[in-house]
Amino acid sequence: MQNLIKNAPELKELVTFVPNKIEPIHNWYYYKEGFSKKFVEWCIDKFGITNKHVVLDQFCGVGTTPLTCKQHGIKSIGFDCSPLCTFVSRVKTTDYDxxxxxxxxxxxxxxxxxxxxxxxxxxxxxxxxxxxxxxxxxxxxxxxxxxxxxxxxxxxxxxxxxxxxxxxxxxxxxxxxxxxxxxxxxxxxxxxxxxxxxxxxxxxNIPNTEVRIDVCDARDLDLKDKSVDFIITSPPYLNKIEYTQIYRTEYALFFDQPKTRIHSAIENEEEHYFNDMRKVIEEMKRVCKGKVAVVIGGGCFPDRVVEVDRSFARLAEQVGWKVDDILVARNSWCTRSKVMKVARMRESVILLSSE
Ligand SMILES: C[S@@+](CC[C@H](N)C(=O)[O-])C[C@H]1O[C@@H](n2cnc3c(N)ncnc32)[C@H](O)[C@@H]1O
Structure with missing residues (x-):
């Protein structure tokens, strides 16, 4: 697995939401946890995705993958457990009169x-x-x-x-x-x-292309076997943001709290997180015929860093995926109490294909 890990500085900005700030419609709601339209376009190019294909993002956040696919006339499905996210994704991908x-x-x-x-x-x-x-x-x-x-x-x-x-x-x-x-x-x-x-x-002037957006748990997808061609996605990061907390104002005004999400703030969280990731990877295997791109970051703890990209890739192999590449897009410091450096950690793009 070691020789699959390569530096890819060209992806550094692309795996963040920053480039979307100046993209019309993509910028209708700022979502720090998101990746960019340019990243989805990079995947479309890399995988050769055309308008004959269906793309899934089962952690679609504010709809970057479905909106970009729609802009390219490619059918897509976006799921998220958060009603705030699916609401924003739907508004951004609706064809208005x-x-x-x-x-x-x-x-x-x-x-x-x-x-x-x-x-x-x-x-x-x-x-x-x-x-x-x-x-x-x-x-x-x-x-x-x-x-x-x-x-x-x-x-x-x-x-x-x-x-x-x-x-x-x-x-x-x-x-x-x-x-x-x-x-x-x-x-x-x-x-x-x-x-x-x-x-x-x-x-x-976005093409009128089919997009399905729904609240759905990525561990139990509401999709038939082998019904999508490609997956472009980014699951929650281990021990990262408590999503509902920073969106509590929006939730208090407009939404119900999500009923489910990936474990992140409970005892023994590393074990729970990877148990959840295994279910996510098994579901990807069940529904997807082709290739997958996953953006994932390391887990930052007060005393250590967990190399999530490597563990995720290992799980994917166990489930029957072929790991093509682990592209390191960014390196950053994991810090304790905001200033004390614990260790460097990676944010990577894992590319998988069906064997
Ligand atoms: C890293 S963000 C993805 C952001 C997205 N790529 C974008 O550009 O907006 C991870 C998303 O996973 C969602 N999530 C967490 N647990 C989930 C679950 N069990 N099923 C589906 N979505 C989940 C969160 O609500 C969050 O929006």
Whole structure:
């Protein structure tokens, strides 16, 4: 296995969400855990994926894989256990009726917030000033009563982004910081988000290609045997971010908590994590005919680093995959208490094929 590990500095930026910040539609929701459109395009090229194929991402996050595939006219399936992620992925991959969207845009831009009762939720009272929270609830009520599901969801995503722009909360790695600062009025942030999203969509001209997005557990895929051609994905990293924690503001306002996720913060977590990964790899083997690209990072603990790429590749071999390459995209320091260096760790792209 050692000689399969190669440096691939050309993938360094691509395995992060950073390049998506300037990509229209991909940037409709910032998701630190995501990879980039350019990474998916690299895989499309490398594997020779065409519009005759179906691509799966069973940890699709905010839909980078399905949206990129759609932009290239390739059919895709995106699953995630988080309703926030599947909601964002769906909004980004829906084919909107442009005339209807424009009508709804003009209607919502004409709204002014009305007086509303705020929910009795301590976190929301910390995250927003009273006026902003009242305005969010007022807009939310009006949006939720809209009949057309597609345009309603489009506007709810604009409201979710606007809410975050007008909040005291800042995402700082795995943590949330609350900073009492000057924030824009909700209406200003909402109007800005709606106009930006509308402009990007109306210029985008994305092919009308089939995309399925659903909440689903990657350990038990709702798919028939050998029904997909390729997989481009990135599972949660061992001992990394507690996803629901840093998105708690969005969840408190708009979603139910996910019912399931990969173990990450429980006793004996390494063993549980790799048990889960085995199930994930077995499910990949069951549903996929062709090749797989997996972005995965090392596990950082206060006293050690776990080489997850190597263990994942070994598990894949046991399940019957051929490991073609382990491409090291990035090296970073695992630190304890933010500053004390524990060891270097890798973030890699594992390439698998059916034997
Ligand atoms: C590293 S992120 C993937 C991000 C994605 N590549 C993107 O560009 O947005 C891992 C994702 O796995 C999801 N997840 C965690 N446990 C899961 C499970 N059991 N089944 C499906 N998804 C899961 C998380 O909600 C998270 O969105």
């Amino acid at each position: 442009l005339e209807e969207l424009e009508e709804v845009k003009n209607e919502v831009l004409s709204w002014s917030p009305e007086k509303s009762d705020v929910p009795n939720n301590n976190w929301l009272k910390i995250a927003f000033n009273k006026k902003v929270l009242e305005d969010i609830i007022s807009y939310k009520k009006r949006l939720f009563s809209m009949k057309n599901e597609d345009t309603r969801n489009f506007m709810i995503l604009a409201l979710m982004n606007a809410s975050m722009m007008s909040s005291y909360v800042e995402k700082d790695g795995a943590f949330l910081k609350v900073k009492k600062k000057h924030v824009p009025p909700l209406k200003k942030a909402f109007d800005y988000s709606v106009k930006k999203m509308f402009k990007e969509y109306s210029k985008s």
